[in-house]
Amino acid sequence: MIRKNVLKITKGDYSICPNNKIKKFGRNKILTYLLTPRQDEMKNTFLQLLSKKEEEEFRVVELGCGPGWLSKSILETFPKAEVVALDGSKQMLEHAREKMEHFKSRVTFDLFRLEELDWIDPLDQQVDCFVSSLVIHHLDDEEKKEFFQRLYDALLPGGALIIADVMKANSKSLANYWADEWEKIVQEQSMELFGDLRGLDVFIKEKWNMYHFPDDPADKPSLLSDQLRWLEQAGFKGVDVSWLKAGHAIFGGYKE
Ligand SMILES: C[S@@+](CC[C@H](N)C(=O)[O-])C[C@H]1O[C@@H](n2cnc3c(N)ncnc32)[C@H](O)[C@@H]1O
Known part of the structure; x- marks a missing residue:
């Protein structure tokens, strides 16, 4: 795994969180829940789209897990699932590790850089599902195309790629x-x-609304229609969008 260029979190004013809420949910859960449009709906959509039975054994890799709400909900819902949670921030991985202490026999954590694709090689034919929430928009169009192809190639037959992300608006x-x-x-x-x-x-x-403040160079959202096409070009079947709210879409496809 890549251990250089560790990301620093520059946004996120946790001072807003009252102590009793921090105790109950954790600071990062409050912030990601607050800023993400309807995270509970997103979570349920992900869990459905994995298309797994409760008792099935399978291996999920989350790309950019942040504080870990998605990995944790997969571990809670599927008692035989194993999760590899990757993020570019040490700080985020520490939060995620704390949050998933209870599941430590089924989850591992590692640093990665989205743009540096060498972390995919060791995962080749070891992964049933790649999931990712609000991260892939840091890649530009060309990088996304290549990324989808590399993830398709690395997946086991029957595998899935499920993505939640912010979309570029068409107008x-x-x-x-x-x-x-x-x-x-x-x-x-x-x-x-x-x-x-x-x-x-x-x-x-903190200018979180990229549709009002589109100038952050780290944000490179693509059109949803383009991304669905790139998934199909990579070989994915059943490519479709299942949920969309405030420019945030959940979409993906399956490997036969
Ligand atoms: C907006 S947060 C989303 C976190 C979580 N997936 C969620 O839905 O709440 C973006 C996450 O991606 C990570 N990240 C951003 N750019 C990255 C990069 N180039 N490589 C690896 N991780 C990155 C950040 O550290 C952060 O945890």
């Missing part, structure tokens, strides 16, 4: 619609979590 008016929808959901989630709008304030102050 300015759609970008505005997604921006407003995202802000409205964060407003609702701030009220749910804190009983006030402090979460919305952080969302605005």
Whole structure:
């Protein structure tokens, strides 16, 4: 695994979290839950799209696990699943490790860099499912195309690639619609979590809404239609989108 160029987290004002909530959920869970439009719906969609039976044994690799909500929900739902959780940030991997202490016999953690594809080689024909949430938009169009091909090649027959990510809007008016929808959901989630709008304030102050602030060079979202085509070109079958909210889509395909 690549151990250089470890990422530093530059955003995320945790001071907004009241102590009792931090105790109950953990700081990162509060932040990712707050900023992601309807993370619970996303989680349920992922769990369905894995297309696995509860007692099945299978191996999942999560690309960019962050604080680990997705890996953890897979371990909770499928008692024989094994997870490899990868992220570019040591800090995030530590949070994820803490969160999954209970499952430590079935989960391993490692650093990786999305752009440096050599971490895929040791996984070749060892993986039933690749999953990823809100990370692949750091690759540009050409990189995504190659990435999908490499993941397809590495998957076992019957395997799946399921991605949640932010999409490029096809027009300015759609970008505005997604921006407003995202802000409205964060407003609702701030009220749910804190009983006030402090979460919305952080969302605005830290410029999380890329449909309002599209200038961060780290964000390279692609059109959903292009990504579905690149998956098909890589060889995936059953390629489709299953969920979309505020520009965040869940889509993927299967290897026969
Ligand atoms: C927006 S967070 C998403 C985290 C989590 N998957 C979720 O859905 O909440 C992006 C994650 O990707 C990681 N990341 C960003 N760029 C990366 C890169 N180039 N290589 C590896 N990890 C990266 C960050 O450390 C962070 O944990």
